[in-house]
Amino acid sequence: MEQTRQNPFEEELARLEETSGIIDAQLAKLRSTPRYFGQDLTEQALDVRREQQRHTLAVAVNEPYFGRLDFQETGRTEPQPLYIGKAGVENPKSNAPLVIDWRAPIASLFYSFTGGELTASYESPEGIIDGLVYLKRNLVIRKQMLQRVVDTYERGSDLLPVADEFLLYRLGENKDNRLRDIVSTIQAEQDQIIRAAKNTALVIQGVAGSGKTTVALHRLAFLLYQYRDNVKAENMIIFAPNSMFLDYISGVLPELGVGNIQQTTFADWALELLEQEVKLADPSATLRRWFAVGPKRPVLSDETPGRFKGSIGYLRMIEAWVEAYERTFVPQADFEPWEGRTLASQRIHEWFYVEYKHYPLLKRRERTVARIERWLGMELDKIGDPKRRKEQKKKAGQRLKTFLKGWPAPTPFALYKQMFEEAANGGASASGEQPLHIPSEVIAATEPIWKKKEVQPEDLAPLLLIRSKLAGVDGGMFDHVVVDEAQDFSPFQIALLSRQTKGGSFTILGDLAQGIHAYQGIWKWDEFLGLFDSGQSGYFQLERSYRSTMEIIRFANGVLSRSGETLPLAVPVFRSGDKVSVASVDPKDRDRIIVEEVRELTEGSASTVAVIGRTEEICAGLHKLLEASGIAATLIDARQREYRGGVSVLPAYLAKGLEFDAVLIADADDKNYEASALDAKLLYVACTRALHRLSLLYSGEPSPLLELDQE
Ligand SMILES: Nc1ncnc2c1ncn2[C@@H]1O[C@H](COP(=O)(O)OP(=O)(O)OP(=O)(O)O)[C@@H](O)[C@H]1O
Numbered sequence: 001m002e003q004t005r006q007n008p009f010e011e012e013l014a015r016l017e018e019t020s021g022i023i024d025a026q027l028a029k030l031r032s033t034p035r036y037f038g039q040d041l042t043e044q045a046l047d048v049r050r051e052q053q054r055h056t057l058a059v060a061v062n063e064p065y066f067g068r069l070d071f072q073e074t075g076r077t078e079p080q081p082l083y084i085g086k087a088g089v090e091n092p093k094s095n096a097p098l099v100i101d102w103r104a105p106i107a108s109l110f111y112s113f114t115g116g117e118l119t120a121s122y123e124s125p126e127g128i129i130d131g132l133v134y135l136k137r138n139l140v141i142r143k144q145m146l147q148r149v150v151d152t153y154e155r156g157s158d159l160l161p162v163a164d165e166f167l168l169y170r171l172g173e174n175k176d177n178r179l180r181d182i183v184s185t186i187q188a189e190q191d192q193i194i195r196a197a198k199n200t201a202l203v204i205q206g207v208a209g210s211g212k213t214t215v216a217l218h219r220l221a222f223l224l225y226q227y228r229d230n231v232k233a234e235n236m237i238i239f240a241p242n243s244m245f246l247d248y249i250s251g252v253l254p255e256l257g258v259g260n261i262q263q264t265t266f267a268d269w270a271l272e273l274l275e276q277e278v279k280l281a282d283p284s285a286t287l288r289r290w291f292a293v294g295p296k297r298p299v300l301s302d303e304t305p306g307r308f309k310g311s312i313g314y315l316r317m318i319e320a321w322v323e324a325y326e327r328t329f330v331p332q333a334d335f336e337p338w339e340g341r342t343l344a345s346q347r348i349h350e351w352f353y354v355e356y357k358h359y360p361l362l363k364r365r366e367r368t369v370a371r372i373e374r375w376l377g378m379e380l381d382k383i384g385d386p387k388r389r390k391e392q393k394k395k396a397g398q399r400l401k402t403f404l405k406g407w408p409a410p411t412p413f414a415l416y417k418q419m420f421e422e423a424a425n426g427g428a429s430a431s432g433e434q435p436l437h438i439p440s441e442v443i444a445a446t447e448p449i450w451k452k453k454e455v456q457p458e459d460l461a462p463l464l465l466i467r468s469k470l471a472g473v474d475g476g477m478f479d480h481v482v483v484d485e486a487q488d489f490s491p492f493q494i495a496l497l498s499r500q501t502k503g504g505s506f507t508i509l510g511d512l513a514q515g516i517h518a519y520q521g522i523w524k525w526d527e528f529l530g531l532f533d534s535g536q537s538g539y540f541q542l543e544r545s546y547r548s549t550m551e552i553i554r555f556a557n558g559v560l561s562r563s564g565e566t567l568p569l570a571v572p573v574f575r576s577g578d579k580v581s582v583a584s585v586d587p588k589d590r591d592r593i594i595v596e597e598v599r600e601l602t603e604g605s606a607s608t609v610a611v612i613g614r615t616e617e618i619c620a621g622l623h624k625l626l627e628a629s630g631i632a633a634t635l636i637d638a639r640q641r642e643y644r645g646g647v648s649v650l651p652a653y654l655a656k657g658l659e660f661d662a663v664l665i666a667d668a669d670d671k672n673y674e675a676s677a678l679d680a681k682l683l684y685v686a687c688t689r690a691l692h693r694l695s696l697l698y699s700g701e702p703s704p705l706l707e708l709d710q711e
Helices: 006-032 042-058 105-112 162-170 188-194 212-228 243-249 266-273 283-290 305-309 312-327 345-355 361-381 386-405 412-424 440-451 458-470 491-498 550-561 587-603 617-630 677-687
Strands: 067-073 080-085 096-100 119-124 127-142 145-154 199-205 234-240 262-264 335-338 342-343 479-484 507-512 539-541 582-585 609-613 647-653 660-665 690-698
Touching: 006 042, 006 096, 006 145, 042 262, 042 479, 067 105, 096 105, 105 119, 105 127, 105 188, 105 335, 119 458, 145 162, 188 212, 188 539, 199 212, 212 479, 212 507, 234 266, 234 440, 243 262, 262 266, 266 458, 283 617, 305 312, 305 440, 305 458, 312 412, 312 458, 312 491, 335 386, 342 345, 342 361, 342 617, 345 660, 361 458, 412 440, 440 677, 479 491, 491 507, 550 677, 550 690, 587 609, 587 617, 587 660, 609 617, 617 647, 617 690, 660 677, 677 690
Parallel strands: 080 096, 199 507, 199 539, 234 262, 234 479, 479 507, 582 690, 609 647, 609 660, 660 690
Antiparallel strands: 067 080, 067 127, 119 127, 127 145, 335 342
């Protein structure tokens, strides 16, 4: 157990004892009160409130707070100590706040104040409040035991502020298989994003390890607190790159006391809305194609299928086509239930195009058909002779069936295919007005896959767009949408989501330097920013990297600067560790050395280790090698749904978003990692997964992206 000074520690011990006593007593009382299941509405409301309190106190009981700020508001005579915790707790006797929720306006001072004698201020619902900070203190409490007290600021003290000491202590810890909350050490630049106003589309460029994922999750918790009357957890959604990543981040929101937020991938979400009408083609083929080693790799352009189908141009093309399709959707023929009686097509058109024009296509069709049936019913009623009526009814039923055969209700995939085929066959649209053009590269990559009723990821947003035209938007409107690893999203996807999001409330985060899926993602943030009104969007940059040691960040920046592109480089926090090791190995010793290194790491201090290979095949070989040497390891491929921690073997392109205490990059030679932008980004991703230790091995010539002689 460590402490900076004796007195503060004793002072905090006494305070903790008092607070814990109050929370324990409150919780015991609540737990002994039975749940109410009766019909009385007042009692029901009280029961809900008690449940919420039970939940809040259960979060607070073990670690009631992590920070203290002594603040003297202007006009007051003395500073008030404010204790900041994950959940707000009141003293039931005085109703005074015992612990302040980290999301409360006043708690923002704890994060934004970084020292100095000047006036500090925060924004409260009543306006700006200012005053002086006298003390800022970090506390570590585990299971109601005070473990550490660190003062990062004391007014008038000649001690130098140690603002980063507590952060560095936190960053130096090992990580297990879950991302954790950072409420006690949120940095000022992160806090600004977390607390940004709701109805804004925030686009955040953050370097590797700058806390993007973590910040996004904390922002959701903040929005739920700050806008509790307007937003609901069930109406918030997080899009992440894959199921394994979702598993990895799944602990943070519950740690913050937040539940029920949908966490999904765009593909899973889309396939569900499409009611599994299509299947996704196996992603490994695409990954193998784009991450092939050497000259086999395809050339990237705006006509690359993923880029083309993700563009706003394609979205407009589809919309124009559907509009034209809509104009010819209703049959031109009159409906004649029997000789001598006709329902003019003009009337049918009027119902469809005028009366029901606010409904989506299929709903309009449904209503119009119901209207025809009603008309038919009335016409039949006019026939006095029951026998004749019966005959005419039978005949009319059959004729209606035939009439509707000429008016089919298409599925999203059927309509999408129809559009695509028309465009592929020369560009005439449904109405013949809108010339369409689909590049031959896109046609060649599409047709063989669709034949199997499979689609590529870039077809999902177009399918959803068509579905919304046919059946409307369902699944409700979102209160807020988070898109993580957004550099891999397309403008089409974001535009589609924005139509389903109230107030354009988005948090879009990513890193262009990690844009390894550039065949489907964006190349610059303007591609997204251009989708929103400038007054409704904001752009932030996070430059400091918290994950890795200084040595690792400097090394990774070196790789990136040899990419041939100008990409945002990371600024490390001042956390020093081992030198990055780059070693040449004789091919015949490669396997033995890899096994020895992994063994040394697992027997040492690393809880999580990644062995990163260039391709899935290489990884399969590495995995076999480790298992044969008695080292338990998980081989991660594109289908992996769970992140288990321990030793993982994986290709760099699947490592995105994850982190490991130690990373070993095998085969970092000039064949696997050429002096190209894609290889530089891949290697950068691989290097920046390491928290504490990074080593690279190569045989033959080293990759030209590596710096061999670091000081
Ligand atoms: N303020 C902070 N205090 C403590 N730890 C932090 C802070 N900010 C980030 N971290 C830690 O840094 C690591 C990286 O965070 P996170 O994964 O959210 O970053 P990222 O920007 O999404 O990274 P990447 O783009 O490389 O996947 C995590 O271990 C996180 O807990």
